[in-house]
Amino acid sequence: MAAAPKEATNAIGLEEIRTEKQEPPKGQKTFTVEEAVETIGFGRFHIALFLIMGSTGVVEAMEIMLIAVVSPLIRCEWHLQDWQVALVTTMVFFGYMVFSIVLGLLADRYGRWKILLLSFLWGAYFSLLTSFSPSYIWFVFLRAMVGGGVSGHSQGLIIKTEFLPTKYRGYMLPLSQVFWLAGSLLIIGLASVVNPTIGWRWLIRIASIPGIILILVFKFIPESARYNVSTGNDEAAVATLRRIARMNRATMPEGILREPANESRGRFKDLIHPKYLRTTLQIWIIWLGIAFAYYGVILASAELLERDIVCGSPAPAGEEAGDVSEESRSPCHCRLFGPSAYQTMIISTVGEIALNPLNILGINFLGRRLSLCITMTCTALFFLLLNICTSSAGMTGFLFMLRALVSANFNTIYIYTAEVYPTTMRALGMGTSGSLCRVGAMVAPFIAQVLMSASFIGALCLFASVCIVCAISAFTLPIETKGRALQVCMTAPGALVYLNII
Numbered sequence: 001m002a003a004a005p006k007e008a009t010n011a012i013g014l015e016e017i018r019t020e021k022q023e024p025p026k027g028q029k030t031f032t033v034e035e036a037v038e039t040i041g042f043g044r045f046h047i048a049l050f051l052i053m054g055s056t057g058v059v060e061a062m063e064i065m066l067i068a069v070v071s072p073l074i075r076c077e078w079h080l081q082d083w084q085v086a087l088v089t090t091m092v093f094f095g096y097m098v099f100s101i102v103l104g105l106l107a108d109r110y111g112r113w114k115i116l117l118l119s120f121l122w123g124a125y126f127s128l129l130t131s132f133s134p135s136y137i138w139f140v141f142l143r144a145m146v147g148g149g150v151s152g153h154s155q156g157l158i159i160k161t162e163f164l165p166t167k168y169r170g171y172m173l174p175l176s177q178v179f180w181l182a183g184s185l186l187i188i189g190l191a192s193v194v195n196p197t198i199g200w201r202w203l204i205r206i207a208s209i210p211g212i213i214l215i216l217v218f219k220f221i222p223e224s225a226r227y228n229v230s231t232g233n234d235e236a237a238v239a240t241l242r243r244i245a246r247m248n249r250a251t252m253p254e255g256i257l258r259e260p261a262n263e264s265r266g267r268f269k270d271l272i273h274p275k276y277l278r279t280t281l282q283i284w285i286i287w288l289g290i291a292f293a294y295y296g297v298i299l300a301s302a303e304l305l306e307r308d309i310v311c312g313s314p315a316p317a318g319e320e321a322g323d324v325s326e327e328s329r330s331p332c333h334c335r336l337f338g339p340s341a342y343q344t345m346i347i348s349t350v351g352e353i354a355l356n357p358l359n360i361l362g363i364n365f366l367g368r369r370l371s372l373c374i375t376m377t378c379t380a381l382f383f384l385l386l387n388i389c390t391s392s393a394g395m396t397g398f399l400f401m402l403r404a405l406v407s408a409n410f411n412t413i414y415i416y417t418a419e420v421y422p423t424t425m426r427a428l429g430m431g432t433s434g435s436l437c438r439v440g441a442m443v444a445p446f447i448a449q450v451l452m453s454a455s456f457i458g459a460l461c462l463f464a465s466v467c468i469v470c471a472i473s474a475f476t477l478p479i480e481t482k483g484r485a486l487q488v489c490m491t492a493p494g495a496l497v498y499l500n501i502i
Contacts, residue, residue: 029255033225034485036241036253042168043248049163050172052214052221054179056156059120059211061183063127063150066207067092067143068298069191069345070200072336078136082453086445089299091140093291095147097438103152104431105268112155112162112427113223117215119152124211131204147438154430161418162226162426163244166485169419170364174411177353183210184349192342226423226486229257270425271432279420280429282473284436286372286413289470292440292447293379294406296463299448300386301348301399344396351403359408363415367482372412372474379405380467383460409470419481426486440466 031039067089075085107115126145133139157176164172187207194203228237234257245252271280337345355375362371382402386395413433421429452459 029253030258031253031255033229033237033241033257036225036257037163038165039253040165040241040245040248040250042165043244043250045244045247046164046168046172048247049160049221050176052217053156053160054176055210055214056116056120056153057176057179058183058186059123059214060150060153061180062187062207062210063123063146064092065184065187065298066204068301069188069195069337070203073195073200074136074139076336078139080136082450083446084136086449088140088143089295089445089449090442091144092147093295093438093441095144096151097435097442099148100151100154100431100434100438101428102431103155104428104434107152107155107158107427107431108227108425111223112159112227113218113221115152115427116155116159117218119149119155120211120215120218121149122152123149124208124215125149127204127208127211131201131208151431151434151438154434155427157414158418158427158430159221159224161415162224162423162486166483169415170482171360174356174360174363174415177356177407177411180407181349181352184352185346186210188342188345188349191337192339195337230423234258267425268428268432271421271429276421278478280432282477283413283417283420283429283433285473286376286470287417287433287437288440289466289473290376290406290409290413290440291437292444292466293383293463293470294410295441295444296448297399297402297406299445300452300459301345301403344392344399347396348399348403351400352407354400354404355408356411359411363412364482367480368412368416368419369474369477369480372409372416373471375405375408375412376467376471376474379409380464380471383464383467387457387460416477416481419484419486420479423486 071085071088074080074088078084103115103119123146126142126149130139130142130146133142160172160176161169187203190206191203194200194206222240222243223236225237225240228234228240238257241257242252270276359371359375362374366374379402382398382405386398386402388394388398390398417430417433418426447459447462451462
C-alpha cells in the first residue's frame with residue numbers, strides 16, 4: 001500500500017518538472033528558434049547548407065530526366081509500343097507518389113535528416129540495379145523503386161527552409177533551381193556521349209555517382225532545430241543553433257530556449273483541419289497541375305524531337321514518293337536522338353533559369369499567390385502557341401519559354417507549401433503535395449507520348465486548360481506567406497503559435 005503514495009508523489013514531481021520547463025522563473029530571458037535564426041542571420045553555414053542541400057536537386061533531376069534520354073533506346077532494345085514507353089515514366093512517379101506520403105509522415109516523426117539519408121541510400125541502390133535489368137518488366141519495377149527513393153529528396157528543401165532567416169527564403173530557395181538545371185544539363189550531356197558509345201546501362205551507372213558522393217557529405221548538415229524543438233529535444237536544438245552561430249561568427253540570443261513541445265506530429269487530420277482544409281485542397285490541385293504541365297513539356301519535347309514533328313519540315317525522300325516501309329510505320333520503330341536533338345534539349349533546358357530573376361522579384365514583391373497565378377496563365381498561353389506552324393528554331397523558342405515558365409511555377413509552389421504549414425506538419429504537407437504532384441506526372445506521359453500522336457491540338461488544349469485551373473486556384477489561395485515567419489505548431493483547435501518577424 002505504501003507504493004501508491006510514492007507513485008503519486010513521483011507523478012506530482014514529474015508534473016512539476018514539466019510545468020517548470022514550460023514556465024521559466026520570473027525575469028529569466030527566453031527565446032524561440034525563430035528568434036535565434038533571425039538573430040544569428042545569414043552566413044557561412046547557410047552557404048554550405050545551400051550547396052549541399054541544393055545538390056539534392058542535381059541528383060533528383062538526373063534520375064527524373066534520365067527516362068527522357070533513354071526512352072528511345074529501351075524502345076528499340078525491347079521493341080516497345082508508345083504506351084509501354086509512357087508506362088515507364090508513370091511507374092517512376094507512382095513509386096514517388098506512394099513513398100512521398102510515407103516518408104513525409106516518417107520525417108515529421110523521426111526527423112528530416114534521417115529520412116533524407118535513407119532516401120538517398122534507397123535511390124542509389126535501386127538506380128544501380130536498374131542498369132542490370134534483364135527485361136522491360138524488371139526495368140519498370142526498379143525505376144518505380146528509384147522513384148520511391150527520390151520522393152524523400154524534398155526533405156532537403158524543408159531543412160533549408162527551416163534554417164533560413166525569413167527575409168532570405170524568397171531569394172535563396174528559387175536559386176536552388178540552378179541545381180536542378182545543372183542535373184538536367186549533366187544527364188543530357190552525358191547521354192549525348194554515353195548512349196551512342198557504351199549504351200544506356202552505363203549511363204544509369206554513371207548517373208548514380210553524384211548521389212553516392214552526396215551521401216558522404218550529409219554528415220556536415222545537422223538535423224533541423226525546429227524539428228528538435230517540436231519533439232521537445234531542446235538541448236539538441238540549442239547545440240545546433242550554437243554550432244550555426246559559431247560558423248556564422250554571430251552571437252546567440254540571451255536567455256534559454258523555450259517553445260512548447262508538441263506531441264501531435266505528422267497527423268494527416270491536421271492537413272484537413274478546418275483552418276487548413278481549403279488551403280490544402282487548393283495546394284493539391286496546383287501541385288497536380290504544375291507537375292502535369294512540367295513533365296508534359298519535358299516528355300513532349302523528347303517526343304517532338306524523337307519523331308521530328310515540326311510543321312513544314314521536309315519529309316524523308318522515301319516518304320515523299322509514298323515509299324513508307326512497314327518498319328517505319330511501326331510504333332516500335334527505332335528513332336534514336338541525333339546531335340541536333342540533344343542540342344535542342346540543352347537549349348530548352350537552359351530556359352529553366354531564364355525567368356529566375358523575374359520569378360524572384362515576383363515572389364518577393366507581388367507575393368506568392370499573384371506571382372504563381374501570372375506564370376501559370378502564361379504557361380497555358382505558350383502551350384497553345386506550340387500549335388502554330390513554325391520552323392525548328394521557332395519550336396525551340398516556344399519550348400525554351402515553356403521550360404522557363406513551368407520551372408518558375410515549381411519554384412513558387414515549393415516555397416509556398418514549405419511556408420504555409422507549421423513545423424509539426426510541414427514534412428507531411430510537402431509529402432502529400434508531392435504525392436498529388438506525381439499523380440499529374442503519372443498522367444502526363446499518356447498525354448505527351450500517346451494522345452499527342454493522335455491529336456496534337458487536343459493534347460495542347462488539355463495542358464492549357466489544366467494550367468488555367470491552377471492559375472485560378474493560386475489566385476484564390478486563402479493565405480499569403482510573403483514576409484511571414486514560419487509557424488511552429490497548432491497548440492489548440494484553430495490556434496497557431498508563430499512569430500511575425502518582417
